[in-house]
Amino acid sequence: MTSHSPSPPHLLFFLFIFLTSGVSSQQFLTSERTTLLNLKQSWGNPTSLINWNSTSSPCRWPEVQCRRGSVVLLRLDNKELTGSIPPFICNLSNLESVLLLHNSLTGEFPRVLYNCSKLIKLDISQNMFIGRLPDDIDRLSRLEFLELGANNFTGDIPPAIGNLSSLISLQLYGNLFNGTIPPEIGNLSNLETLGLAYNEFADPEIPSEFGKLNALKVLWMTATNLVGKLPKSLSNLVNLEEFDLSLNNLEGEIVPELFILRHLRSVFLYKNNFSGQIPSVIQSLNLSQIDISMNRFNGSIPDDFGKLQKLEVFNLYSNQFSGEIPASISQIPTLRIFRVFRNNLTGELPPEFGLHSKLEAFEVSENKFTGKLPESLCAGGSLTGVTAFSNNLTGELPRSLERCDRITTIQLYDNNFTGEIPSGIWTLSNISSLRLAGNSFSGELPSKVARNLSRLEISNNNFSGQIPPEISSWVKLNVFKASNNQFSGEIPAELTALSELTVLYLDGNSLSGELPSQIKSWSSLTILNLARNRLSGHIPASLTSLQDLLDLDLSENQFSGQIPSQLNNLITSLNLSANKLTGKIPSSFDNMAYQNSFLDNLNLCSSRITTLQNCFATTSQSNKFSPKIIAMIIILSAFVLLTSILSMMLMFRGYVNSNPKRIHTTWKLTSFHKMDFSETNILSSMTEANVIGAGGSGKVYRIGVGPPRGYIAVKRICNKNRLDHNQENEFTSEVQILCSVRHSNIVKLLCCISDQNSKLLVYEYMVHQSLDKWLHGRKRNLDPGSVPGFVLDWPRRLQIAIGAAQGLCYMHHDCSPPIVHRDVKSSNILLDSEFNAKIADFGVAKILEKQKPGEGDMSYIVGSLGYFAPEYAYTSRINERIDVYSFGVVLLELVTGKEANEGDEDSNLAEWAWKHYGEGDCVVGALDLEIKDLDTHLEEMSMVFKLGLICTSTLPSSRPSMKDVLEILRRSNPLDQLPEGMKQGREGFDVAPSY
Known part of the structure; x- marks a missing residue:
């Protein structure tokens, strides 16, 4: 048996230390696991943390990182956490990084983290924290990264933040800061990223101390109310790479040294008030993006821009630049986006554009360019659009455009182009819009066009020949404008097969023959203009089936016979002048509103239009009544009329005697516009038969007042006894606002009438009633007043969105002080x-007078479920952004067809839309499938859907202003004009640029 020698004493000592330290480490990790499980419970036990349990090691959990057996990092972004940050989080004594972004955490700034003595990185952005940042925030003295963006922090940024000397990144974007920007931030000598964008600072200037941030790489101050000039000290930022001061009110000239900073990669200064010339010396050779659009820059474009061999995006549009485009810019090998439209540029376009780079967008419209369009625009094969309208360009179109398979739009109208359109352009596989009006193009229409072509505008050219019968294959055509050309022959019956056509202009040609007798396929047609041709025959009776027709012009032709009696009475613009029509004008048009619609038709007669023959006189003359019979008729008519008047007077007298409170002397009438009716017209017609709507405050009546107005709408605010306080306020608010504003997209208040118990508000009558009925009426068995089964097409929906945006933009930006509606919804449009x-119902609107802190809050919430902004529910703050949120819901209604409260389970439309988008589902799946022209307008609808998401961001500061919303809606590619930081901005979406 072999004996073992005793172990050396020092080996036993080390074995003892190893075993005891292992036990201690295991106990320590068990304690931290308990802390983590308590955190999970405190934050609502989210299912995303299902792998956090009491049996496994926390160091193996994907959200946890350990070092030497102790937790040093928590990565809990997008985990659906709720509640606040509990103080026991600092029981994780070695914790260095806390990443809680993209959750729903609430409360004030978590001062409990002061006890986390080793904290280096804190990211609580994209949550719902509120209140002011603490004045002693510098107690987090070891912080290197402080990310507080996209919350609801308010007040001033504390100067103490300048004491966090180790900070590398400071992100405070997208909050509600409304105080000052502390110059002490300039003391952060290690700072590389500074994000202050999307806050509403109190008219701040950029502190000159920012010039001391020598390590700074990113300066992001978009939409922060900046005023004044750029401080010269910014030229000291020698390491600056990203410079974004867009959407502010800065003025003056650009610091010349800015474009010498050698590390600079992007400059965003769009939509300010900068003026003067661009510095001629540009040495920032790493620049890849320049956007200085929508300012007041003048002078020429510097030649040095051509030295920027990494430049991809070049946006100088909407300025006052003059002179020629330097040829060297067209030779930049990386150039993708070139936009210089709306300037005063002259000369010829450099011919090498597109030859050296994969050009995607080329927009040079509204300048004074001459010469030809560059031949090589599409040489790279990536071009999606050519926009060069309103210039003086000449020559023929480049045949190279025939190979641009990705191009979707060509807009060359109002130039001096000549020749025929290259045949391949008509059939480009992705083209949807071809706008060539106002040139000297010639040739005939092709028999075949692109499958997606929805808009063709060729008016005021020299096109000739007949309209080909193959036009029936242009199935996606929505707008066809071909006025003032030389087309001849008959209008082919095949043209009427285009069921998606909404606008047709063929006026000013040499078309002849009769109109096709069957035109029922034009079910979507709203405008038909065939004036100044040689058309003859009868006006087809099938025109009466076009229930959407609003504008009909058949003037200066040779039409004969009678006007179809059932012609759509929704037509608002009618011109049948200078024809050979006979007979009586249909009753729906027989009034002075249409007095100029029937001129130069010798055999037409009317009962009411004084400029035409009187039908009664014509009939009398044809029947040759004797003078005695005519006299007897006149006497009898006078007797009947006198008897009727006496009877009405007796009836009214009895009504007054039996209703002493209703006599006209007790009513007070205040008019705001010229009136063509009296209070008697209104009071005598307020019967149940005329009720067209009802709400919490009373009923709405439609009352006929005769020509030319036809109808008015009367809203009655009343109570069984006296009006309560809220009803009085509603009446006062509506009158105070509507009597002072004048805008075509705000409903017109004609007058108000009041007595002790009732208030009557009299408005212009809206024929098509509310948007809500058109979008959702059939779900509730409500008739919107149109053809059964009719669905608003996309062009009309976009028209409605733009109109409503114009009204709100006027209220927010053009009224002084601004007006907040507070109840924007589809039923109030x-x-x-x-x-x-037209925006209506201003009963709860608020005029934003200058207020002391706290005075902008309301003691009660108004608005409608599904429409009011989330911050309004817990702060009751009144500002324009609550209207933007509500309008965003309306945009989502227009695009999806869903109601504001329609979502999944407990969600509303806005929440459902964000969830749909956030899960990566195709936007098409959210669109209203009842829209007939869905494919044609798919891109446009998708853009408006995304705009609706941006407007319904949970962060007020992330929402665009109504001025920006309107500008986006008006552009053909809406989101192209959004700054990067506004393209997203809700929980689960990053609002910061990808620096």
């Missing part, structure tokens, strides 16, 4: 006979 939108 009314539509006139041409589907023009």
Whole structure:
């Protein structure tokens, strides 16, 4: 048996230390696991942390990182956490990084983290924290990264933040800061990233101390109310790479040294008030993006821009630049986006554009360019659009455009182009819009066009020949404008097969023959203009089936016979002048509103239009009544009229005697516009038969007042006894606002009438009633007043969105002080006979006077479920952004067809839309499939859907202003004009640029 020698004493000592330290480490990790499980419970036990349990090691959990057996990092972004940050989080004594972004955490700034003595990185962005940042925030003295963006922090940024000397990144974007920007931030000598964008600072200037941030690489101050000039000290930022001061009110000239900073990669200064010339010396050779659009820059474009061999995006549009485009810019090998439209540029376009790079967008419209369009624009094969309208360009179109398979739009109208359109352009596989009006193009229409072509505008050219019968294959055509050309022959019956056509202009040609007798396929047609041709025969009776027709012009032709009696009475613009029509004018048009619609038709007669023959006189003359019979008729008519008047007077007298409170002397009438009716017209017609709506405050009546107005709408605010306080306020608010504003997209208040118990508000009558009825009426068995089964097409929906945006933009930006509606919704957007939108119901609107802190809050919440902004529910703060949120919901209604409260389970439309988008589902799946022209307008609808998401961001500061919303809606590619930081901005979406 072999004996073992005793172990050396020092080996036993080390074995003892190893075993005891292992036990201690295991106990320590068990304690930290308990802390982590308590955190999970405190944050609502989210299912995303299902792998956190009491049996496994926390160091193996994907959200946890350990070092030497102790937790040093928590990565809990996008985990659906709720509640606040509990103080026991600092029981994780070695914790260095806390990443809690993209959750729903609440409360004030978590001062409990002061006890986390080793904390280096804190990211609580994209949550719902509120209140002011603490004045002693510098107690987090070891912080290197402080990310607080996209919350609801308010007040001043504390100067103490300048004491965090180790900070590398400071992100405070997208909050509600409304105080000052502390110059002490300039003391952060190690700072590389500074994000202050999307806050509403109190008219700040950029502190000159920022010039001391020598390590700074990113300066992001978009939409922060900046005023004044750029401080010269910014030229000291020698390491600056990203410079974004867009959407502010800065003025003056650009610091010349800015474009000498050698590390600079992007400059965003769009939409300010900068003026003067661009510095001629540009040495920032790493620049890849320049956007200085929408300013007041003048002078020429510097030649040195051509030295920027890494430049991809070049946006100088909407300025006052003059002179020629340097040829060297067209030779930049990386150039993708070139936009210089709306300037005063002259000369010829450099011919090498597109030859050296994969050009995607080329927009040079609204300048004074001459010469030809560059031949090589599409040489790279990536071009998606050519926009060069309103210049003096000449020559023929480049045949190279025939190979641009990705191109979707060509806009060359109002130039001096000549020759025929290259045949391949008509059939480009992705083209949807071809706008060539106002040139000298010639040739005939092709028999075949692109499958997606929806808009063709060729008016005021020299096109000739007949309209080909193969036009029936242009199935996606929505707008066809071909006025003032030389087309001849008959209008082919095949043209009427285009069921998606909404606008047709063929006026000013040499078309002849009769109109096709069957035109029922034009079910979507709203405008038909065939004036100044040689058309003859009868006006087809099938025109009466076009229930959407609003504008009909058949003037200066040779039409004969009678006007179809059932012609759509929704037509608002009618011109049948200078024809050979006979007979009586249909009753729906026989009034002075249409007095110029029937001129120069010798055999037409009317009962009411004084400029035409009187039908009664014509009949009398043809029957040759004797003078005695005529006299007897006149006497009898006078007797009947006198008897009727006496009877009405007796009836009204009895009504007054039996209703002493209703006599006209007790009513007070205040008019705001010229009136063509009296209070008697209104009071005598307020019967149940005329009720067209009802709400919490009373009923709405439609009352006929005769020509030329036709109808008015009367809203009655009343109570069984006296009006309560809220009803009085509603009446006062509506009158105070509507009597002072004048805008075509705000409903017109004609007058108000009041007595002790009732208030009457008298408005212009909106024929098509509310947008809500058109979008959702059939779900509730409500008739919007149109053809059964009719669905608003996309062009009309976009028209309505733009109109409503114009009204709100006027209220927010053009009224002084601004007006906040507070109840924007589809039922408060009314539509006139041409589907023009008008904002209505200002009973809870608020005029934003200058207020002391706290005075902007309301003691009670108004608005409608599904429409009011989330911050309004817990702060009751009043500002324009609550209207933007509500309008965003309306945009989502227009695009999806869903109601504001329609979502999944407990969610509303806005929440459902964000969830749909956030899960990566195709936007098409959210669109209203009842829209007939869905494919044609898919891109446009998708853009408006995304705009609706941006407007309904949970962060008020992330929402665009109504001025920006309107500008986006008006552009053909809406989101192209959004700054990067605004393209996203809700929980689960990063609002910061990808620096």
